[in-house]
Amino acid sequence: xxxxxxxxxxxxxxxxxxxxxxxxxxxxxxxxxxxxxxxxxxxxxxxxxxxxxxxxxxxxxxxxxxxxxxxxxxxxxxxxxxxxxxxxxxxxxxxxxxxxxxxxxxxxxxxxxxxxxxxxxxxxxxxxxxxxxxxxxxxxxxxxxxxxxxxxxxxxxxxxxxxxxxxxxxxxxxxxxxxxxxxxxxx
Numbered sequence: 433x434x435x436x437x438x439x440x441x442x443x444x445x446x447x448x449x450x451x452x453x454x455x456x457x458x459x460x461x462x463x464x465x466x467x468x469x470x471x472x473x474x475x476x477x478x479x480x481x482x483x484x485x486x487x488x489x490x491x492x493x494x495x496x497x498x499x500x501x502x503x504x505x506x507x508x509x510x511x512x513x514x515x516x517x518x519x520x521x522x523x524x525x526x527x528x529x530x531x532x533x534x535x536x537x538x539x540x541x542x543x544x545x546x547x548x549x550x551x552x553x554x555x556x557x558x559x560x561x562x563x564x565x566x567x568x569x570x571x572x573x574x575x576x577x578x579x580x581x582x583x584x585x586x587x588x589x590x591x592x593x594x595x596x597x598x599x600x601x602x603x604x605x606x607x608x609x610x611x612x613x614x615x616x617x618x619x
Contacts, residue, residue, distance in 0.1 A: 479505045486512075488543060496521045496570075498531075498538065498545070510541040519545075521568070523599055527556040531568075543570035559585040559601050573599040581606070589613045 480502060487497040501516035519531040533551030538544075547566035553575070554560050564579025575597045583590040583597075583604060593608025 479507060481505070486538065494520075494522050498536075500536075505540075510539050512538040512540060514538055521599065525600075527600075529556070529599075529601070530554045533566075544568060545570075553601075555601055557585075559583065561595075561597075561601060563595070575599070575601065587615045 481504075482502055483499075484503040485497060485499045486503075488495045496519065498514060498517055498519035500514035500518075502514075504513040504515070505511075514536040515534070517531070517533055517536050519536075521529045521531065523529070531547070531551060531553050533547050534549040536548060536551075537546040539546075545568040547563075547568070550562070550564060551566050552560065552562050553566070561575065561577065561581070561583050563577035563581040565577065567576040568574075569576070575595070577595040578593060581592055581595045583595065583601065583606075585601070590604065590606055590610070590612050592606035592610035595604055595606050597604035
């Protein structure tokens with residue numbers, strides 16, 4: 433008995449369906465990712481402190497200190513959220529810079545600080561640095577700012593979109609609509 437081409441096609445399709453069904457019901461599925469990784473990012477796992485301070489010292493000398501109304505630490509990351517903070521960066525020459533802002537993120541590993549929202553940095557020599565976003569990098573001891581920055585020193589006002597400066601705020605690079613006004617106020 434000779435089978436037609438149609439019969440061969442029906443047998444082939446049936447075998448494919450049976451093989452696909454066997455594969456589907458017998459395949460090994462990989463488990464979902466562990467819940468521990470998802471729990472680390474969950475804000476409910478944060479540890480919250482009120483009225484806390486963080487201080488870094490070297491050879492008994494303060495390098496910087498930050499006090500915050502609220503500190504939220506996520507045990508699964510290297511980050512601490514600082515709400516309504518005040519800080520002081522002590523310079524090697526004995527002067528200091530005071531920081532005030534609404535929110536910051538402190539990296540406990542690198543000791544870098546990201547300033548979120550409006551902030552103000554005031555140097556003991558009278559220089560004032562304000563911006564919408566800022567960053568202090570602890571390793572190279574540099575300030576960065578963006579989102580409309582202003583640096584005022586004596587009768588000179590520097591404005592722009594971005595700034596990078598040394599810890600003394602004496603050597604700065606301003607970009608994005610940069611403007612310097614001497615003997616007046618920015619427009």
